[in-house]
Amino acid sequence: MLFTTSWDDGYALDLRIAELLERHGLAGTFYACPTPQHGEGMLAEKDIRALAVRHEIGAHTLTHPHLTKLATHEADREIRESKEWAERVTGKPCTLFCYPYGDRNDEVQTLVRNAGFAGARTTEDLRFDASDPFALPVTLQVTPFPYRRRFSPAWKILDPLGPLRFRFARLRKAGIPLTAMTSWFTLAKALFESAKEQDKPFFHLYGHSREIERYNMWKPLEAFLTFVREQDVAPVTNSALIQ
Numbered sequence: 001m002l003f004t005t006s007w008d009d010g011y012a013l014d015l016r017i018a019e020l021l022e023r024h025g026l027a028g029t030f031y032a033c034p035t036p037q038h039g040e041g042m043l044a045e046k047d048i049r050a051l052a053v054r055h056e057i058g059a060h061t062l063t064h065p066h067l068t069k070l071a072t073h074e075a076d077r078e079i080r081e082s083k084e085w086a087e088r089v090t091g092k093p094c095t096l097f098c099y100p101y102g103d104r105n106d107e108v109q110t111l112v113r114n115a116g117f118a119g120a121r122t123t124e125d126l127r128f129d130a131s132d133p134f135a136l137p138v139t140l141q142v143t144p145f146p147y148r149r150r151f152s153p154a155w156k157i158l159d160p161l162g163p164l165r166f167r168f169a170r171l172r173k174a175g176i177p178l179t180a181m182t183s184w185f186t187l188a189k190a191l192f193e194s195a196k197e198q199d200k201p202f203f204h205l206y207g208h209s210r211e212i213e214r215y216n217m218w219k220p221l222e223a224f225l226t227f228v229r230e231q232d233v234a235p236v237t238n239s240a241l242i243q
């Protein structure tokens with residue numbers, strides 16, 4: 001089974017992710033955006049260039065908009081110019097794109113294809129295989145599970161179990177036992193074991209270093225990567241999913 005990871009937005013903390021991946025002999029695709037997001041420190045161009053040596057850099061637009069809400073020529077510009085930006089910074093071809101917020105439609109997908117990308121990643125989760133290279137799904141996000149304790153107060157009061165509720169039916173359908181739904185790490189492990197058992201093509205872990213820091217998830221992430229490394233997997237960047 002292929003094991004791939006991807007990390008969105010290009011936060012400065014992605015360097016910590018890269019170090020963690022390298023320590024476990026794994027690789028990542030970093031979908032970097034040149035415009036700062038959420039007031040966070042972003043990767044410097046020299047950092048992106050250094051990351052591109054051991055990992056892969058994908059494009060993620062220039063300003064992180066909802067692409068389906070833009071006029072066609074504006075969406076086209078965001079897509080094309082982010083490819084040019086990534087190629088200028090890394091000195092390498094940039095073949096993969098990631099839709100901000102997973103927001104896409106047929107028109108956006110066509111723009112991405114026409115810009116010369118070989119594929120694009122979505123945020124569709126709990127998936128282990130792909131049929132359309134311009135709708136590459138993911139398996140699991142590194143995000144609080146089953147509760148989201150630190151979030152906006154309204155969300156916390158209204159739906160603290162949102163992360164579980166949103167996925168519960170699909171997790172049961174995938175045969176994940178209730179006992180595995182008690183923490184992010186146990187869920188990740190159960191999903192991985194189920195994929196392995198069923199000989200699925202890949203496991204695709206993704207996330208945002210900003211959220212891992214905010215929700216204090218470095219330990220469970222490291223524990224999962226250590227577990228994965230003890231399994232028989234082929235560590236690859238996202239590009240390998242479309243070859």
Ligand SMILES: [Zn+2]
Pocket residue numbers: 008009060064100101
């Ligand atoms: Zn993003």
